[in-house]
Amino acid sequence: MNKQKQQNITIKGTKDGLTLHLNDACSFEELLAELQTKLLTNKHGDDEQHVTVYVKVGNRFMTEDQENELKALIEKNRHLVVKKIDSNVILKQDALRVKEEEELVSVAKVVRSGQVLHVEGDLLLIGDVNPGGTIVAGGNLFILGALKGIAHAGYRGNKTAVIAASIMQPSQLRIADVITRPEEEDSEKEQSVMECAYLDDANQIVIDRVQGLASLRPNLTRLERRI
Structure with a gap:
């Protein structure tokens, strides 16, 4: 019996738009590949209005370049607009600034x-x-x-x-x-x-x-x- 492959991305609809929950244990490249497939599968029709997207990356640290790459991939579907990319991890200097x-x-x-x-x-x-x-x-x-x-x-x-x-x-x-x-x-x-x-x-x-x-x-x- 084949073991079902774990999904690294969960897409949930809310009254505010879509929330993408991304697995923080897999590689960033795996996320991009799976995300591209899911966005193609769930592509919105031409008559759809803009949908706000919130991305939650858990305990994954994202560089600015990675955030830009992730945002660009999502917004390739012209009906999707990324509102926020939320991570539980911040840089040490940012943590010190918050403490101050x-x-x-x-x-x-x-x-x-x-x-x-x-x-x-x-x-x-x-x-x-x-x-x-x-x-x-x-x-x-x-x-x-x-x-x-x-x-x-x-x-x-x-x-x-x-x-x-x-x-x-x-x-x-x-x-x-x-x-x-x-x-x-x-x-x-x-x-x-x-x-x-x-x-x-x-x-x-x-x-x-x-x-x-x-x-x-x-x-x-x-x-x-x-x-």
Whole structure:
């Protein structure tokens, strides 16, 4: 009795299009050969509309050239459009970058005029930001001290990022690409409570008491696992 040959490619239809599940244990050349055969067998007619294709390659690392070759083969059928090629494997430098972007960095210092403190993830600053000083984070900014300089949170475009400070007297606040300069009368007053800044639904920076962050940004509780 002949043993049935294992299929390296499974094609599943979904409401969003087609999903191709590719075996991550066989060679890349075997995948291409089987894929070409299956695409010819299941070729769409001329009256078909474009179909979105999602490709899942499992624990297989794909070079850019291999991804381009795979995409070109699928899109030879002019009705198929590759939306995404999804792999569980990333390069070491990409993994380190993701780690940095999710990391909480704790720094104890005073950021003086002309100085710039920049981190890729969240920043917990234990100290003041003097006028003329700048702090920048890819994530959130938490200042246990006086913020009197420039603070930029979510610099890569993260509009859910927040800025919190014991004394909120900034010369400029920026979240993602939204900038505000607090009015002079506000910048001169002494706050008795810790305040925070965030983007509201109208894409405007709002300054409020920090106690409201728990409901506004519930994902901040992830810090409990990282500190």
